[in-house]
Amino acid sequence: MSSVAQKRGFGATLWDWMTTVDHKKIGILYLLGGGFFFVMGGIEAMIIRIQLLKPNNDFVSAGLFNEIITMHGTTMIFLAAMPILFGFMNAIMPLQIGARDVAFPFLNSLGFWMFFFGGVFLNVSWLFGQVPDAGWTSYASLSIASEGHGIDFYAIGLQIAGGGTLMGGINFLVTIINMRAPGMTYMRMPLFTWTTFVASAMILFAFPPLTIGLFFLTFDRMFGGNFFDHTMGGNTIIWEHIFWIFGHPEVYILILPAFGIFSEIFSIFSRKRLFGYSSMVFATVLIGFLGFMVWAHHMFTVGLGPTANAIFAVATMAIAVPTGVKIFNWLLTIWGGSITVTTPMLYALGFIPSFVMGGVTGVMQGAAPLDYQLHDSYFIVAHFHYVIVGGVVLAILAAVHLWWPKMFGTMLDEKLGKVTFWFFFIGFHMTFLIQHWLGFWGMPRRVWTYMDGQGWNSANLISSVGALFMAIGVIVLVLNIIKTSVKNERVGNDPWGDGRTLEWAISSPPPFYNFAQTPLVRGLDTFWIEKQEGNASGLTPAEPVMDIHMPHGSIIPFFMTVGMFIAGFGAMFRLDYSWGLPLLIFGLLWTFIAMSLRSVKDDLGYYVKKEDILKDLKRKGGQN
Amino acid sequence: MADIQVYKKSPAEFELGQRRAKSAMRNQIMMFSLMIFLTLISFTMVTAYQADVAGFSKFFVIPALLLFAVVQIALQLYYFMHMNEKGHGIPQMFLYTGLMLGLLIPLTFVTIVWW
Amino acid sequence: MDLNKKFTPETWPENPEKATLEAKNKFVGFWLFLGGETVLFATLFATYLALKNKGPSGFEFTTQGLFELPLVLVMTMLLLTSSLTSVYAMYHLKNYDFKKMQLWLAITALLGLGFLMLEVYEFVHYVSLGFTYDNSAFSSSFYTLVGTHGFHVAIGLVWITLLIFRNAKRGLNLYNAPKYYTFSLYWHFIDVVWVFIFTVVYLMGVIG
Numbered sequence: 043m044s045s046v047a048q049k050r051g052f053g054a055t056l057w058d059w060m061t062t063v064d065h066k067k068i069g070i071l072y073l074l075g076g077g078f079f080f081v082m083g084g085i086e087a088m089i090i091r092i093q094l095l096k097p098n099n100d101f102v103s104a105g106l107f108n109e110i111i112t113m114h115g116t117t118m119i120f121l122a123a124m125p126i127l128f129g130f131m132n133a134i135m136p137l138q139i140g141a142r143d144v145a146f147p148f149l150n151s152l153g154f155w156m157f158f159f160g161g162v163f164l165n166v167s168w169l170f171g172q173v174p175d176a177g178w179t180s181y182a183s184l185s186i187a188s189e190g191h192g193i194d195f196y197a198i199g200l201q202i203a204g205g206g207t208l209m210g211g212i213n214f215l216v217t218i219i220n221m222r223a224p225g226m227t228y229m230r231m232p233l234f235t236w237t238t239f240v241a242s243a244m245i246l247f248a249f250p251p252l253t254i255g256l257f258f259l260t261f262d263r264m265f266g267g268n269f270f271d272h273t274m275g276g277n278t279i280i281w282e283h284i285f286w287i288f289g290h291p292e293v294y295i296l297i298l299p300a301f302g303i304f305s306e307i308f309s310i311f312s313r314k315r316l317f318g319y320s321s322m323v324f325a326t327v328l329i330g331f332l333g334f335m336v337w338a339h340h341m342f343t344v345g346l347g348p349t350a351n352a353i354f355a356v357a358t359m360a361i362a363v364p365t366g367v368k369i370f371n372w373l374l375t376i377w378g379g380s381i382t383v384t385t386p387m388l389y390a391l392g393f394i395p396s397f398v399m400g401g402v403t404g405v406m407q408g409a410a411p412l413d414y415q416l417h418d419s420y421f422i423v424a425h426f427h428y429v430i431v432g433g434v435v436l437a438i439l440a441a442v443h444l445w446w447p448k449m450f451g452t453m454l455d456e457k458l459g460k461v462t463f464w465f466f467f468i469g470f471h472m473t474f475l476i477q478h479w480l481g482f483w484g485m486p487r488r489v490w491t492y493m494d495g496q497g498w499n500s501a502n503l504i505s506s507v508g509a510l511f512m513a514i515g516v517i518v519l520v521l522n523i524i525k526t527s528v529k530n531e532r533v534g535n536d537p538w539g540d541g542r543t544l545e546w547a548i549s550s551p552p553p554f555y556n557f558a559q560t561p562l563v564r565g566l567d568t569f570w571i572e573k574q575e576g577n578a579s580g581l582t583p584a585e586p587v588m589d590i591h592m593p594h595g596s597i598i599p600f601f602m603t604v605g606m607f608i609a610g611f612g613a614m615f616r617l618d619y620s621w622g623l624p625l626l627i628f629g630l631l632w633t634f635i636a637m638s639l640r641s642v643k644d645d646l647g648y649y650v651k652k653e654d655i656l657k658d659l660k661r662k663g664g665q666n
Numbered sequence: 667m668a669d670i671q672v673y674k675k676s677p678a679e680f681e682l683g684q685r686r687a688k689s690a691m692r693n694q695i696m697m698f699s700l701m702i703f704l705t706l707i708s709f710t711m712v713t714a715y716q717a718d719v720a721g722f723s724k725f726f727v728i729p730a731l732l733l734f735a736v737v738q739i740a741l742q743l744y745y746f747m748h749m750n751e752k753g754h755g756i757p758q759m760f761l762y763t764g765l766m767l768g769l770l771i772p773l774t775f776v777t778i779v780w781w
Numbered sequence: 782m783d784l785n786k787k788f789t790p791e792t793w794p795e796n797p798e799k800a801t802l803e804a805k806n807k808f809v810g811f812w813l814f815l816g817g818e819t820v821l822f823a824t825l826f827a828t829y830l831a832l833k834n835k836g837p838s839g840f841e842f843t844t845q846g847l848f849e850l851p852l853v854l855v856m857t858m859l860l861l862t863s864s865l866t867s868v869y870a871m872y873h874l875k876n877y878d879f880k881k882m883q884l885w886l887a888i889t890a891l892l893g894l895g896f897l898m899l900e901v902y903e904f905v906h907y908v909s910l911g912f913t914y915d916n917s918a919f920s921s922s923f924y925t926l927v928g929t930h931g932f933h934v935a936i937g938l939v940w941i942t943l944l945i946f947r948n949a950k951r952g953l954n955l956y957n958a959p960k961y962y963t964f965s966l967y968w969h970f971i972d973v974v975w976v977f978i979f980t981v982v983y984l985m986g987v988i989g
Binding site for chain 2: 219243246247251277279280283287334335338346347350
């Protein structure tokens with residue numbers, strides 16, 4: 043593996059990406075995979091909005107509509123938002139803490155392939171014509187009753203993808219705990235690293251319940267379990283609890299990294315230290331903690347009783363406090379700063395009002411009595427799109443623009459970026475603001491169509507036009523990416539000119555060993571401190587140039603996941619065909635053999651020689 | 667990571683290490699006996715309850731069983747899994763968070779999962 | 782890292798499970814994994830408690846009628862003892878006494894195997910009574926909880942067997958020491974879960 047670029051055949055390149063354990067490459071893979079599923083989910087969203095464009099529409103059938111809304115939700119949460127955020131965590135977080143790689147490069151690669159094959163497994167259901175159709179929450183009574191293999195695709199696909207996410211979470215946690223550069227204390231970590239840490243901890247505790255829930259669902263549907271079948275003594279409420287014990291932390295797993303991204307953006311483009319850094323950290327941890335205590339607010343109307351409802355309502359409202367702390371800190375970071383309104387900053391500025399609106403409607407629903415009115419109406423749809431799109435998706439788009447130069451070495455076009463923003467931002471508010479009123483006017487969520495004369499027509503039309511605007515925004519972004527990739531103007535270490543954290547101190551994209559010398563961290567916003575003190579190289583090294591230990595690439599993660607993929611099909615078709623059970627056993631055996639291979643074959647890594655590093659350094663004129 | 671630096675302990679250090687390991691091991695055997703003892707008491711209590719021995723009511727036996735279980739877990743964690751040693755701050759933090767949720771989830775399932 | 786570097790008891794580091802960065806990562810990562818496993822088992826326990834004794838109308842199985850304490854006591858003793866033997870193995874790991882460590886681990890594995898066989902016997906016995914997996918919500922949740930624990934034991938057995946044989950000729954080094962150590966953590970964790978199973982499922986089940 044040489045750092046000098048050389049022409050290689052397509053096969054060799056493909057092999058390189060399939061076997062890579064380099065966190066930056068895996069980050070790009072996550073971005074590609076997540077981007078692909080984001081487009082899939084986007085197309086599904088467009089179909090939904092076309093169907094609801096006018097009353098009594100029959101653009102898609104009712105059954106297909108159920109499948110599309112289910113896949114839209116599932117794809118966007120599990121296969122688009124999370125993986126794209128994981129992509130940024132992978133690519134940026136180790137750079138921000140001055141690490142050479144993540145703690146478990148092998149697991150990192152395994153996590154990516156599990157996400158990818160899990161996602162493919164879910165979407166292969168379209169080819170079989172048996173698609174999950176019980177909503178992304180897949181409530182048990184409905185999902186047990188659903189015919190065909192749709193829900194089986196959901197349960198097994200998410201099981202595989204969820205396993206990958208859990209691995210990723212543990213990996214990030216250990217990386218942050220063990221591999222920070224000298225001087226990088228916890229309270230000097232950039233906020234994106236902090237939010238990655240807390241979100242990963244939440245993954246660690248939220249995904250095991252999902253694993254169990256999906257296991258129950260799988261066994262109820264395929265192996266004779268009776269967890270949710272009330273005629274056999276089961277209880278469907280258990281699924282709701284388990285799903286939301288996972289599901290509520292999940293939304294914080296999504297939004298916390300988004301908060302981290304915006305914190306970076308605000309302080310970079312206001313040229314100011316983040317206001318109230320320690321209170322930001324505290325708020326992040328507190329949100330992470332409270333995120334586990336509120337799941338039952340999704341179930342107020344189940345009838346848990348007034349005591350339980352009251353407890354969970356109060357806990358829910360409590361979350362508004364640390365979130366409010368964050369909002370004010372961001373505002374005070376901008377206040378008095380020397381602001382440059384770049385594309386990422388534009389997203390960040392647009393994020394504050396959008397997210398506050400989503401948060402406020404969240405508190406409204408947190409009031410249990412009001413929730414009885416709002417439950418299952420379009421108000422809910424409006425609310426969660428305001429937090430997910432207004433928070434997470436805006437953050438993802440902002441991060442794409444912010445870190446694109448760091449990941450690919452070339453700047454996205456600013457003008458097109460702003461065009462994207464305005465289309466997306468206006469389209470977003472157009473689509474979802476009006477849906478609050480649709481909810482008040484009584485339109486239930488998840489309906490296939492509606493009758494004329496209920497006063498919902500023009501609101502739905504406005505909403506659909508807004509969706510078109512968002513689609514145009516995304517298309518402009520794709521054009522932007524194509525254009526800049528073709529132009530390929532290389533940029534330096536700190537393309538925005540105001541980078542504050544360590545990732546901006548090394549070349550874009552960084553060499554595969556990241557830091558030639560591990561940096562010494564002397565405070566919050568290290569790179570900024572070095573720049574202020576006139577250090578041209580941007581780094582104070584903590585060690586002499588030495589041999590660097592790197593892990594070997596491996597194809598085993600890919601094969602391991604293929605085994606699970608095969609086993610998934612085996613489990614699903616076990617009762618339909620005689621080859622089902624053998625296929626299941628074959629797949630499991632395959633996975634097991636791949637795992638044994640991994641544990642039996644020693645993986646000691648290799649060393650990048652000191653001379654090569656010095657050569658690299660010299661080529662870049664002594665710069666990192 | 668560069669190669670590990672080998673440090674040769676002096677005879678005195680080596681002796682000390684051995685002595686410490688031995689005393690730790692002795693501790694662990696004691697804790698093991700305690701665990702066996704607690705287990706036996708638990709089973710005996712339940713047997714006594716089954717045989718209707720006076721004084722062994724449900725409301726005494728169940729809390730006692732849970733208490734003993736918690737003590738056993740603490741012994742396992744702190745002695746057998748070495749959580750009493752230095753450098754276990756992070757494991758403690760995450761394990762306790764897990765245990766807290768592990769308490770909360772069963773608690774809700776026995777209180778608000780109804781028919 | 783050089784696999785062939787030979788140590789003596791004098792040069793063997795105090796904490797071989799944390800001597801290298803890879804080892805430290807493994808150590809912390811495995812503890813975090815155990816934190817996640819705690820929640821996993823908690824969810825299973827919660828479901829079991831919610832579905833205990835629940836079945837279709839006319840369902841006759843109850844925890845009181847089903848469970849037999851002597852078998853559970855034997856299983857508990859086997860698993861607790863295997864916990865102690867793995868502590869012995871770790872004692873010898875720290876003392877750089879490879880042979881004794883392997884021996885104690887082999888004993889641990891045998892005790893674990895004994896436990897697993899008793900559990901299989903128990904399940905077969907219940908099934909022969911008609912208490913099958915698809916019989917009721919109670920049976921599903923019982924087999925899933927106890928079976929998941931049994932599955933963990935089985936995984937542990939495969940893991941330690943692979944470790945013992947893979948390293949039989951190589952002796953201890955800083956590459957495999959953390960692997961042995963994480964196995965012992967895993968094994969103790971299995972024991973922790975079992976303590977709750979025999980208390981909550983069996984003992985409290987018999988009380989009713």
